[in-house]
Amino acid sequence: MDVLTTVLAFIAVLVVLVLVHEIGHFVAAKLAGITVQEFGVGFPPRIGSVVWRGTRYSLNIIPLGGFVKMLGEDGEGEAQKMRERGFSEAAVERAMSGAFNRKPVPVRIAVLLAGVVMNFLLAGVLFAVALGMPVPQGRGPLTVTEIQSGSPAAQHLEVGDVIVAADGQRFAVSSELTAYVRARAGEQVTLTILRDGAETPITVEPRVLTEAQRARGEGPVGFSYEPERIIEVPSQVSGPVEAVGRGFGEAAYLAWRIPGGLADAIGGLLGLNPNAGSAVGPIGIAEETGRMLEAPLVSQLIFVGLLSVNLAVLNVLPFPPLDGGRIAVVLIEAVRRRRLPAEREALIYLTGFMVLIALVILISIQDVQNLIEG
Numbered sequence: 252m253d254v255l256t257t258v259l260a261f262i263a264v265l266v267v268l269v270l271v272h273e274i275g276h277f278v279a280a281k282l283a284g285i286t287v288q289e290f291g292v293g294f295p296p297r298i299g300s301v302v303w304r305g306t307r308y309s310l311n312i313i314p315l316g317g318f319v320k321m322l323g324e325d326g327e328g329e330a331q332k333m334r335e336r337g338f339s340e341a342a343v344e345r346a347m348s349g350a351f352n353r354k355p356v357p358v359r360i361a362v363l364l365a366g367v368v369m370n371f372l373l374a375g376v377l378f379a380v381a382l383g384m385p386v387p388q389g390r391g392p393l394t395v396t397e398i399q400s401g402s403p404a405a406q407h408l409e410v411g412d413v414i415v416a417a418d419g420q421r422f423a424v425s426s427e428l429t430a431y432v433r434a435r436a437g438e439q440v441t442l443t444i445l446r447d448g449a450e451t452p453i454t455v456e457p458r459v460l461t462e463a464q465r466a467r468g469e470g471p472v473g474f475s476y477e478p479e480r481i482i483e484v485p486s487q488v489s490g491p492v493e494a495v496g497r498g499f500g501e502a503a504y505l506a507w508r509i510p511g512g513l514a515d516a517i518g519g520l521l522g523l524n525p526n527a528g529s530a531v532g533p534i535g536i537a538e539e540t541g542r543m544l545e546a547p548l549v550s551q552l553i554f555v556g557l558l559s560v561n562l563a564v565l566n567v568l569p570f571p572p573l574d575g576g577r578i579a580v581v582l583i584e585a586v587r588r589r590r591l592p593a594e595r596e597a598l599i600y601l602t603g604f605m606v607l608i609a610l611v612i613l614i615s616i617q618d619v620q621n622l623i624e625g
Contacts, residue, residue, distance in 0.1 A: 257538070260543075264555060269315070269317055269557070275365035275367070276365050278517065283361070284354075285362065287321055290306060290320075291320070294312075298310050298311060301605070321362075323351040323387065324352070326590060351550070356582070357571065360581060364567070364574065364578070370559045370566070374499065375501075376495075377553070377556035378499070380487060381498075381556070382487075382494045385483035387482070388424060389482070390481070391480055392479050395412045396475045397475035399473035401470070409446065412446050413446075414442035414476070415443050419441070431471075432472060437457070441456060457471035502556070510550050558607055570603055570606075578625070
């Protein structure tokens with residue numbers, strides 16, 4: 252897959268996920284009577300815009316998602332500007348009646364959570380659709396197409412070898428053979444291969460993989476393959492209701508597991524947990540997006556669903572300037588019964604933003620190292 256196609260696919264997926272998130276904020280704000288000043292696709296500078304029913308809808312140059320701008324997001328800043336322009340206090344109050352910061356705490360929290368909810372719903376729907384689709388299944392012997400350097404396969408296998416059996420067992424389904432080998436990590440497995448027209452037994456020892464190796468796409472033996480043929484197996488769900496139930500159940504299970512995995516990955520990134528798996532940043536996600544373009548549609552749906560539920564969980568974490576961090580600020584203000592000083596709130600968001608950028612840079616460096624090594 253060429254670089255340009257990979258980048259375009261990554262941008263397309265990112266735009267979809269972020270726009271779904273922002274649509275959640277937009278719809279919730281409109282329903283709550285909040286004045287939405289602008290809904291933007293991409294980020295400024297603007298290419299063009301139209302105003303409809305008091306909201307500016309804009310198309311912008313930087314194609315990395317979108318945004319929703321609500322009146323009152325920065326506190327009383329707009330009200331002060333109106334006073335400075337000579338508006339009467341009554342006019343200011345009428346305009347600010349639709350301000351985000353003037354709404355009750357539960358309403359503000361609901362608007363901030365709406366984006367997270369939309370990403371979770373998208374993940375559940377994509378998983379449900381994938382579960383309801385026929386599943387491509389490899390059948391027959393496996394032809395070795397690529398060998399990872401430094402792997403057990405590099406010592407014994409060659410590109411073009413056909414693996415017909417493992418420990419004397421012949422498997423009709425390709426995934427059953429690979430699962431058999433993977434389950435015997437650290438043990439010796441005898442593979443029967445077809446090379447130069449003759450069957451030859453070779454002995455390999457599948458390696459026990461670390462989370463970091465799995466994140467780099469390494470396998471227990473270390474080779475890529477193509478099955479003899481691929482057939483479509485009918486969906487295992489009985490109907491749409493079961494598919495939806497299992498889809499949202501899978502999304503909920505992933506959402507429950509992600510925070511722990513994220514904490515371990517960050518610990519590994521900072522050297523606090525050397526055995527933890529590596530976090531994957533924008534470069535790693537873009538690379539995987541490129542690989543997914545060649546995968547079956549069902550795999551693509553699951554991949555985008557996985558990204559969507561990850562985005563939902565990350566945004567709900569109580570860390571500024573994420574939605575969860577903004578919710579935390581709203582709750583603090585509710586307990587204090589007064590708004591944080593604008594300077595202090597801006598400092599909180601700026602500090603959080605700088606920490607997030609630092610983490611993204613560290614993870615991106617790790618992504619580049621993984622690309623170079625793998």
